[in-house]
Amino acid sequence: MPTTLPLAPSQQMMWEFMTALDPARPGDARLVVVEFRRLRGTLRVDVLRQAMQDVVDRHDALRMRFARIGAEPAVTILPHVDSPLEYVDVSGLHPARQQARVEQIAYAHRNDAFDPGRAPLWRAALVRLSATEHVLALCFFHMVSDGWSCRVFVEDLCHAYAARLGAVDPQPPLGVDFAALAALQEAELSGGGIDAATRAEYWRDRLRPVQPYQLFPARAPDPDVALSAEVATRFAFPPEVTARLRPVARRARTSPYVLLLAAYLVLLATRAGRSRVVLGTTTLGRESPLSRRLIGQFTNNVYLPVTVAPDAPMREVVAAAHAALAGAVDHATPYHRVARAVRPDFPRVRPWPDNHLFDAWFQSAASASPVLHCPGLRIEPLDVTARPAPGTPPPVVAADVPPDCLPVWVKRGSPIVVLDDDRAGGVVIRNRGVFGDDLVRGLIDDYVAVVSALVADPDLTPGRLRLPHGACFLDHAIG
Secondary structure (H helix, E strand, O other): OOOEEOOOHHHHHHHHHHHHHOOOOHHHHOOEEEEEEEEEEOOOHHHHHHHHHHHHHHOHHHHEEEEEOOOOOEEEEOOOOOOOEEEEEOOOOOHHHHHHHHHHHHHHHHHOOOOOOOOOOEEEEEEEEEOOEEEEEEEEEOOOOOHHHHHHHHHHHHHHHHHHOOOOOOOOOOOOOHHHHHHHHHHHOOOOOOOHHHHHHHHHHHHOOOOOOEOOOOOOOOOOOEOOOOEEEEEEOOHHHHHHHHHHHHHOOOOHHHHHHHHHHHHHHHHHOOOEEEEEEEEOOOOOOOHHHOOOOOOEEEEEEEEOOOOOOHHHHHHHHHHHHHHHHHOOOOHHHHHHHHOOOHHHHOOOOHHHOOOEEEEEOOOOOOOEEEOOEEEEEOOOOOOOOOOOOOOOEHHHOOOOOHHHHHHHOOOEEEEOOOOOEEEEEEOOOOOOHHHHHHHHHHHHHHHHHHHHOOOOOHHHOOOOOOOOOOOOOEO
């Protein structure tokens, strides 16, 4: 009989967040990771099915289910789980209707609730567009997968497909089970010679007192607002700004990512009238070569409190952001330890999500997935917009959410910035039903203006910035 196990360290934060959104049905939170690939060439569907089963057998996370939910959940790894691959043939449809069908499958994957007690906690669909073109759609419950895992899944699937055709040898077993994976994560979050007590003290000193704060002006959601619906608004920096980004970062002895993070801190502090802003961001959480070959939820959230003085040059904000990120990564620790450090009564008030620990969220998109080649196939990354079929009701509306959970849903829908891997732009993601288009357009205009000013003159002070009539939310902020 399978053994029940506690969550791995990197799963703690995600589970706390899900249960804060819906304590009775965490799977209804619709926190998922998706991946789409276009397969060009001659595909043996029967072999792909076998190869996908090989991947399921290889990775414990793909055979995981929850044996117990609640404040102290437990998971179990089943010895066998059938691959959930669904086959959909739309080759007889007009191309526009094919595209609509793919978008509807993407929407269904993103918005169907997972039952944590039932394996598998992921979905897959193979859509046949023609004899030589297919789309593979993957969707993972966030408890069993992060963004990097999607890449591992597709690469292992490609290898297994080639092995089934006799083109390569099968991959050797990973040699690590879920319990060993959890121990590996614990070791990676406890390395560097910094003990657990010191790590807890680091977060206690920097994050207390915790004052959950809705930084962006949020209108009260109407009862029919779809709370899990997100939209992404793209932005790009002017070419002359992008060209100067790396040289300016190099002179500041930091990375372009930190430079762009510092600019966002300046913007938020200026528009909200606050001297201290806490940004949340995430790390890959895969320090060892073995962890980079595993499917699982490894990402670890860290929190960057930075003071922005209106009369100090922006280069000092860059230096402070660099130091905050370096310190946070060095002191990364499982979420429960952070929560207990900053909120001693954490065990009593659970679920207590980590979005109480930051004002706004800022992160990098995952590194670009490579094009892969299998016998007779070219496997390409693919962007798919999720669109519901006409008349599809929203999965989660405000009227269905308990009042004490609604602030967490609203904070979840707050604007977040996700930078492109090449740092030339990115997207702002938010819930449009709560945070309007005018706010996001203003936020983007402001952000591009601050980045432009920073790369042009790092000695400029925030107090001397001249911003467009953008996303001022000083009068709306809730302290």
